Amino acid sequence: MDSASGASPPFVHFIRVGWGDCDPARIAFTGRLAAFALEAIDAWWEHVVGADWYRMNIDRGVGTPFVHMTMDFRSPVTPRHRLACEVGLLRLGGSSVRLGVRGRQDGKLCFEGEFVQALLRAPDYIKFEIPEDVLAKLRSAIVAVE
Amino acid sequence: MDSASGASPPFVHFIRVGWGDCDPARIAFTGRLAAFALEAIDAWWEHVVGADWYRMNIDRGVGTPFVHMTMDFRSPVTPRHRLACEVGLLRLGGSSVRLGVRGRQDGKLCFEGEFVQALLRAPDYIKFEIPEDVLAKLRSAIVAVE
Amino acid sequence: MDSASGASPPFVHFIRVGWGDCDPARIAFTGRLAAFALEAIDAWWEHVVGADWYRMNIDRGVGTPFVHMTMDFRSPVTPRHRLACEVGLLRLGGSSVRLGVRGRQDGKLCFEGEFVQALLRAPDYIKFEIPEDVLAKLRSAIVAVE
Amino acid sequence: MDSASGASPPFVHFIRVGWGDCDPARIAFTGRLAAFALEAIDAWWEHVVGADWYRMNIDRGVGTPFVHMTMDFRSPVTPRHRLACEVGLLRLGGSSVRLGVRGRQDGKLCFEGEFVQALLRAPDYIKFEIPEDVLAKLRSAIVAVE
Numbered sequence: 001m002d003s004a005s006g007a008s009p010p011f012v013h014f015i016r017v018g019w020g021d022c023d024p025a026r027i028a029f030t031g032r033l034a035a036f037a038l039e040a041i042d043a044w045w046e047h048v049v050g051a052d053w054y055r056m057n058i059d060r061g062v063g064t065p066f067v068h069m070t071m072d073f074r075s076p077v078t079p080r081h082r083l084a085c086e087v088g089l090l091r092l093g094g095s096s097v098r099l100g101v102r103g104r105q106d107g108k109l110c111f112e113g114e115f116v117q118a119l120l121r122a123p124d125y126i127k128f129e130i131p132e133d134v135l136a137k138l139r140s141a142i143v144a145v146e
Numbered sequence: 147m148d149s150a151s152g153a154s155p156p157f158v159h160f161i162r163v164g165w166g167d168c169d170p171a172r173i174a175f176t177g178r179l180a181a182f183a184l185e186a187i188d189a190w191w192e193h194v195v196g197a198d199w200y201r202m203n204i205d206r207g208v209g210t211p212f213v214h215m216t217m218d219f220r221s222p223v224t225p226r227h228r229l230a231c232e233v234g235l236l237r238l239g240g241s242s243v244r245l246g247v248r249g250r251q252d253g254k255l256c257f258e259g260e261f262v263q264a265l266l267r268a269p270d271y272i273k274f275e276i277p278e279d280v281l282a283k284l285r286s287a288i289v290a291v292e
Numbered sequence: 293m294d295s296a297s298g299a300s301p302p303f304v305h306f307i308r309v310g311w312g313d314c315d316p317a318r319i320a321f322t323g324r325l326a327a328f329a330l331e332a333i334d335a336w337w338e339h340v341v342g343a344d345w346y347r348m349n350i351d352r353g354v355g356t357p358f359v360h361m362t363m364d365f366r367s368p369v370t371p372r373h374r375l376a377c378e379v380g381l382l383r384l385g386g387s388s389v390r391l392g393v394r395g396r397q398d399g400k401l402c403f404e405g406e407f408v409q410a411l412l413r414a415p416d417y418i419k420f421e422i423p424e425d426v427l428a429k430l431r432s433a434i435v436a437v438e
Numbered sequence: 439m440d441s442a443s444g445a446s447p448p449f450v451h452f453i454r455v456g457w458g459d460c461d462p463a464r465i466a467f468t469g470r471l472a473a474f475a476l477e478a479i480d481a482w483w484e485h486v487v488g489a490d491w492y493r494m495n496i497d498r499g500v501g502t503p504f505v506h507m508t509m510d511f512r513s514p515v516t517p518r519h520r521l522a523c524e525v526g527l528l529r530l531g532g533s534s535v536r537l538g539v540r541g542r543q544d545g546k547l548c549f550e551g552e553f554v555q556a557l558l559r560a561p562d563y564i565k566f567e568i569p570e571d572v573l574a575k576l577r578s579a580i581v582a583v584e
Contacts, residue, residue, distance in 0.1 A: 018480045019491035020473065023311055024203060024318045025269065026496065030212040031312050034180040035458065042456045053457035054517040057170060058464065066176040070216035079492040123171065164334045165345035166327065169457055170464045172350065177458050181312065188310045199311035200371040204318065225346040316495060317561065322504040326472040349462060358468040362508035415463065 013043040015083040027076035034071065037101045037113055040085035044099065048089070049137045056122075062134060063122035067096070071113035081105040089141045095119050095127055097138065159189040161229040173222035180217065183247045183259055186231035190245065194235070194287045195280060202268075208280060209268035213242070217259035227251040235287045241265050241273055243284060305335040307375040319368035326363060329393045329405055332377035336391065340381075341429045348414075354426060355414035359388070363405035373397040381433045387411050387419055389430065449485055451478040453521040465514035472509060475539045475551055478523030482537065486527070487575045494560075500572060501560035505534070509551035519543040527579045533557050533565055535576065 015036050023029040028036075045064075046052035056062045077083055084104045091098040096119060102112045121128035130138075161182050169175040174182075191210075192198035202208045223229055230250045237244040242265060248258045267274035276284075307328050315321040320328075337356075338344035348354045369375055376396045383390040388411060394404045413420035422430075453474050461467040466474075483502075484490035494500045515521055522542045529536040534557060540550045559566035568576075 016481065018477055019315055020321045020323050020476060022316050022492065024200065024314050024316060025209060025211065026316045029312045031181040031184050035177040038177050038458060039456055043454065052517055054170065054460065063171060065171065065219070067219050068217070071214070073211070073213050079490055162335065164331055165461055166330060166467045166469050168346065168462050170460050170462060172462045175458045184312060185310055189308065198371055200314065225344055316492065317501060317503065323473040323476050327469040330469050346462065355463060357463065359511050363506070365505050
């Protein structure tokens with residue numbers, strides 16, 4: 001997700017990892033890592049598109065259910081550092097988005113993943129025309145994949 | 147994960163989906179679906195290998211960190227039915243296992259995924275010889291993938 | 293919550309405690325214990341009143357927000373035993389219920405708490421007449437507090 | 439927890455409330471509110487005592503299990519505002535601390551609670567002399583309760 005010169009810097013969402021996120025192996029539980037990546041994507045919507053999933057669904061009528069996720073876990077996550085989650089839009093389809101997330105602690109890659117969300121009409125989740133202003137913001141957010 | 151004749155029936159773990167698992171779209175939140183699949187795999191270890199992750203780590207010294215997960219979400223999960231999670235061992239490597247999980251409600255496929263766990267010495271997470279009795283149970287559990 | 297002779301036996305909801313529920317102290321995290329008690333109360337509604345919070349809210353139009361909770365933690369909870377959560381209705385007010393929850397593992401009391409839910413019209417959460425059939429079931433469920 | 443003149447300002451921990459924290463009533467689920475309060479207390483330890491629960495347990499050998507919690511829920515929490523959790527030390531006992539937490543959104547009180555943690559030797563959780571430097575920092579943090 002490193003971008004070429006001239007492109008906007010990547011969006012990074014910081015997460016405080018705590019005791020309650022960790023399992024008896026003293027590292028963040030796998031299920032929490034998935035939740036962290038999802039939280040980072042929600043924050044990306046808020047920052048880039050101007051509305052998080054809550055506002056997008058309830059205020060704008062755009063449902064954003066996940067249809068796919070894949071994650072590779074590279075290095076343990078602990079409470080000793082903040083978790084920096086870089087999020088980038090990899091692909092914008094007619095009715096879906098593919099996002100990449102990379103979680104780092106102290107500069108070290110801890111996990112990376114790709115997530116696909118369908119974009120449907122809320123609350124009935126049927127196909128529809130994505131509102132033009134949302135589409136415009138998504139278009140401008142596509143990152144150059146390295 | 148349907149198995150050939152003579153093979154043992156698949157392991158199914160049942161989960162009660164509740165109000166607190168659901169988001170404002172009135173369906174179980176994506177992060178909870180990942181947690182459900184992980185819980186089903188933990189239950190599979192308890193049933194098939196004879197020790198869940200807790201006992202495997204603490205009593206047997208076998209660490210089981212996840213290195214990969216992928217999930218496809220096919221249909222919403224709600225509290226209206228119990229969630230039946232079928233778990234099968236897809237591949238047994240020298241120091242890892244690959245497991246398949248399929249979540250169904252009322253007979254309908256809701257999600258399916260594959261998960262890879264490393265098998266390392268606990269608590270220091272270095273490579274080691276998996277205890278022979280654990281290995282024997284894992285070997286006997288490999289399912290014929292359809 | 294032991295009841296006098298003639299009363300119905302207490303409702304007990306069983307929970308599988310797993311690795312992901314535990315923190316680095318190798319016991320279930322406090323936040324998970326609160327979630328377990330809430331899950332047990334949701335299951336109590338399903339069993340005693342005939343509809344869990346999801347159905348009560350969405351199908352019956354009865355909102356059930358919590359206004360109070362208090363918990364005392366007596367003994368650690370671990371994955372070594374199933375967690376048996378006994379739930380009883382302590383008081384039925386005009387627009388609220390007070391429930392008691394006791395969590396036990398292997399016969400030992402792990403935590404106990406009291407929880408108060410308001411009963412309001414869903415989804416707008418204003419005061420209203422609780423449907424008579426719901427009220428009747430709640431009335432019959434009041435337990436004699438020891 | 440408002441403090442007299444000369445006292446240090448209260449500690450406030452900010453939490454991003456997201457879609458995944460909310461239930462079908464479109465407000466943060468009760469179980470998440472308990473988790474938010476606990477996270478705020480963990481952050482308080484990090485800020486005031488200099489070590490969060492993870493470091494306190496693992497690096498300093500001080501276990502901090504909860505023995506009591508009580509919460510009153512005053513107003514719904516949603517993703518529309520950051521959640522400001524004010525934490526203050528109400529009482530320092532010989533082997534325990536009592537903390538108060540108040541969660542506010544947009545200036546409005548959403549919940550308030552009190553939490554008691556035992557201070558024990560980790561990892562075996564037996565009574566012991568709290569390290570003097572920890573004790574000194576706790577002493578200096580006691581707030582004047584209004």
